[in-house]
Amino acid sequence: MVIDLTQMQQGEVGTVKEIQGGHGIVRKLQSIGLRPGKKIVKVSSHFWQGPQTVAIDNIQVAVGFGIAKKIIIEKE
Numbered sequence: 012m013v014i015d016l017t018q019m020q021q022g023e024v025g026t027v028k029e030i031q032g033g034h035g036i037v038r039k040l041q042s043i044g045l046r047p048g049k050k051i052v053k054v055s056s057h058f059w060q061g062p063q064t065v066a067i068d069n070i071q072v073a074v075g076f077g078i079a080k081k082i083i084i085e086k087e
Contacts, residue, residue, distance in 0.1 A: 012086045016063055016079040019053040025084035026050050032081045043072050045082065 013028060027049045030037050040046070044067040054064040060076040074082070
């Protein structure tokens with residue numbers, strides 16, 4: 012099933028399928044390890060459209076709600 016990052020529940024695992032956005036946001040996300048093909052685990056999200064935290068390899072990264080809506084995930 013393909014969803015955006017904000018729709019994942021805590022503890023769910025998925026693979027980044029696509030990043031929808033301009034070249035700048037794609038480059039910024041790739042620089043922190045979020046790129047198509049990467050497996051991620053959703054660690055947490057905050058109430059009322061707050062930051063979304065994911066684990067990539069051995070690090071945790073938080074992204075804002077608006078950016079998280081642009082990260083398309085294929086759930087496992």
